[in-house]
Every structure is written in structure tokens, then in C-alpha cells.
Amino acid sequence: MSNLFPKLLEMSLTGSFVILGVLILRLAGGLPRRYVCMFWLFAALRLAVPFALPSSMSLIPAELISAPAELFAASAPSTQPETAPAAASFPLTEALSWVWLAGCAAVAVFGAVSYLRLRRRTALAVKTGERGVWECAECASPFVLGFFRPRIILPAGLDDGRRQLILMHERAHIEAHDQLKKPLAYLILAIHWFNPLVWAGYVLFCRDIELACDERVVCDLDAAGRKAYSHALLDFAGQERTMSCPLAFGELDIRCRVRRVLWFERPARIITAIAFIGAVYWVFTTLTNPLPPEPDLSLANYRQIANMAYQYDELYAEVSDGETWVTKVISGPALGEFLSSADWEQTAAAPDSIPALKMRISFSGRVLELYAIDSFRVRTECAGDERWYAIDSGDYQDLVALSAYPAK
């Protein structure tokens, strides 16, 4: 579970970034919705896949990746059980896990129950002359039901013209595998239920799917056909409200849809080319992660000091007990081992720290100093370059303990 949360948050943040991009993209009204759906797929990949290849082309801000990891590393239980702050926040992570799971389950169960109720209602649907098309007296609106063997459910009493157009639309849904895409999108929503951008993305994705199907149908229709189709749309407006249509999207919905139907034109080839190039660019810049920061190769880096320490059997440390200084012996390999396995964060220099110096090790041009100010700090130095690190009390104790033996 400890690994799940940072990853989940990272996916949610990077996914939100991509969703924002799609929202901006959608403002280009002339872009066929069919193409926009491809970009929704990219957003879905970001939300569903916990890893991504690093690339220098990535446009994802590095904070979106590092912030979740740091947030949860700070609250993870430390190796030392006495560390009070870590112990206090560990139950918080657990509580968060349960809250997330509960929300996830609520959304998933709501969906499952709605689906099952819909299935029950269509139990008495009767087959029609056409394969995969059923009529249901209890249904006021046509829809596609089922995942792997989708059935088209029509209301009873449709006139021939209307029926044909509606079937074209529903068949377009099936051709586009929408009966699989929508539930998968819903699952992603269940996982990211805490993220309002994902909700917005889901709602808009559902709309775009419908508009894409309209486009598919209308491509092959003449003016008269488009008018008839628009009238059919109008007839079925006001009958159903799906969960995916909150009030925020306004009365312009059907008007906008009719407009698109009437005035839809096949995209110019240049638009298709631009869209294709745009999609490729999008994949390389948003489906990749930023490169990890450059490793610090300076000799003053504590890891470099560690490498040097291994080469000495014994090193001398000046240790202060508050009043006097005592020289003690440290095993070189032990120091090297300790430094190699430390995971310290580099910080800015700490001014006025000299009075708080507790231990000093110096060898072969390298210096390592241990400070206890309001927090525990380590300063390293080599060849004129210095580094400061913040360490926790556990590491501090360990470092002091290494120099247990007084020099003879």
C-alpha cells in the first residue's frame, strides 16, 4: 500500500496535466471529435498506467512526479521507531488509503448496480428482424447494452426513417467500441474519484463520443438526411438524462449538437495531417516523464566522500562532548558503508553554525562535519567545493556511534 499512493497521485497529477491539454484542444471547434477522442485515450493512458519512459522531450513538470513521492516519503515510517514525527503520520496514510478505497468502491458499485438494473429492465426486450437489434417497450431512449456482444436496444414504435438513422448512430458506437471505452473510462473515474479534473474529463469524453458518432453518421447523409437526423436528436432530447450530464453544460448541448450535425464537413486533408502530427508530438511530450535530475558528481558529494573513506582502515574524528574535544577512531569502511547507504537531502548552507559543531572528520583533503543546530546537519568539503545535508536524528546517532573508540 505504501507504494500505491505516491504512484496514484503521480498518475492523477500527470493525467490532469494531459486532461488540461485536451480541454484546450477542444476549443478548436473545427477539429473533428473523432480526433479529439484519440487525445482522450492519451489522457486515459496517463491515468491508468503507472509508469512512463523518461524523455528529454517531456513537457510534464517535474514537480508532478517528485511531489507525490516526497509527500509520502516524509510520512512513511522511518527505520528508527523512536522518530516521533514519522510515527504520527503513518496512521494518516492508512486512513487515506481507506478513504480512497471507500470512494473507489462507491463509484464502482454505483455503476455496477445501475448497469444491472438496466439489464433487468431490458429483460423483456424482443428481438427484431435485424441481428443484434432489440426493441424494449420500457425504454424511452435508444442505447447500446453489453460489452463483448453488444445489443442495440430501441424503444418500441419508432417509424422507419427514424429507426434507420438511430441504428446508424448506434452502429457507429459499436464500430468505435464505445461500449467498451465508456466503462473503462468509468473505471478510471472510480480510481481517480478524488480528482475533479478527471470527472470533467469523463463528462466531456462522453459528450465527445456522442459527437464523434454523429460525425460518423452525418458523413454519409445529404441535407435532407441531416435534417431528419437533427429532428430525431431533438425528439430524444429531454427524455433521458445520463449521469454524465451535469447542469453545468447547459441548454446549449442539443443546440450545439444539431449545429454540428447540420454544418459538419469532412476535415480537409491538411487538418488531418496536422492532427496526426499533433498526436505524435503529444505522445512524445506528455506520455513520457521528465528526465531525472543530473547526479551530483562533485567530490564534495557525500557519496564521493564515502568512496574515499573505504580506502582507509582507520580515520580520526574530533568529537565534542559540549566542553572538550576528544579524538576518536572511526573505521574507514564503516564510515564508507554508512555514507553509501544514507539518503540525504541536499540543502542550502547553514550560517553561524560553528558553535554547533559536534564532530569533524578530515582525511586526504576531504572534510566531513556534523552539526546539531535546530536540526541535524552535515557539511562536506573537498577541493574547495562544499555541500550541506539535512539528516534526521537517527542518522545523527548512527554517525556519532561510529566513532565509539577513543584514539590510543
Place this chain on the structure above:
Amino acid sequence: MPKIFDSELRFMQIVWEFAPVGSGELVKLAFERLGWKKSTVYTVIRRLAERGVLANRGGIIHALVTREEAQREEGVELLSRSFGGSLPGFVAAFANAKAISREDAEAIRRIIDAYEEGER
């Protein structure tokens, strides 16, 4: 006069055509004409029997209400026409638009009717 729901009417038409008919035969007919599963047919038979529309006497189905009597009945009731706004959001639906007012519908109707090919 017992209720017959819209969805059951098609089934009753088969019953009226063939009654009295064995339940097994009825299952076959319902499957051929309606595409119903066996369990569905038996459920509907039971429901209609409870309401007194038909009777299941030892595996033979008899209609208790005649076609003429049913046709005389005005406004056959619907089980439930609308979903009360709860069509699941992940089902691919047609025209899943927000409810619109009569004025808006009229305005849109005018837009559609005024559309001529090639107009922008």
C-alpha cells in the same frame, strides 16, 4: 380487468394465437419470435398468472383474458417509460442531452428547418 404491460403484450399475442398451449411449446415459440430465454418466459408466465391474465393448468397455458377484451382496455400501462434520469453514464446512448424547454425545442426546430445545403 387485469393489467397487461406493453412488454408483455407481444407475449400474450403468441398465447392468444396458440392457446391452449404447452409451456414447453410456448417457450420455443417465445424464443423464435421474441428471442426470450426460458427463464424469462417462465417468469412472465408466473407474473401473468398471478394477475389473472392467464392460467397454468398442469403445464398447459390458457388465456383468461381474450384479445378483444384486452384491446378494449384503453391506454395499456407501461412498466416504466423513462429511467427517471438514471441511465448509467457509461452506456452508449442516443441523444443523451439535457432536458430542454419547449421554447428551446421550437428554436432548434426552426434552425433545422431553415437549413439549406451549402449554407454556413
